[in-house]
Amino acid sequence: MLFRHSHVTEAPLARTLAEIVQSNHLTQDELDALVRRFDENGDGQLEGDEVRKFAQAVAPLVGSTMDDLVTILDFYQSDDDPALSPDEIRDFLEIQI
Numbered sequence: 001m002l003f004r005h006s007h008v009t010e011a012p013l014a015r016t017l018a019e020i021v022q023s024n025h026l027t028q029d030e031l032d033a034l035v036r037r038f039d040e041n042g043d044g045q046l047e048g049d050e051v052r053k054f055a056q057a058v059a060p061l062v063g064s065t066m067d068d069l070v071t072i073l074d075f076y077q078s079d080d081d082p083a084l085s086p087d088e089i090r091d092f093l094e095i096q097i
Ligand SMILES: [Ca+2]
Pocket: 039, 040, 041, 042, 043, 044, 045, 046, 047, 050
């Protein structure tokens, strides 16, 4: 049987956010989809209210509060840019929780 590679750019998340958080690993597709879900102004990063909504979605999955997660997310700011980049979000999801 022949397998062809098909590149699906708008694939829906195969796992729920809860499953991703539990596994401590997420694929590039999952990271892209997550960023798109919360990136309301479409600049490819999360900042301000976008970070708060992301924290609000993740908080109940990890038994934390939105405020605590926003504080933790601040810590994951690895550059001078006040926005969270996809790489910083990945670090947060794979290492912290
Ligand atoms: Ca944004």
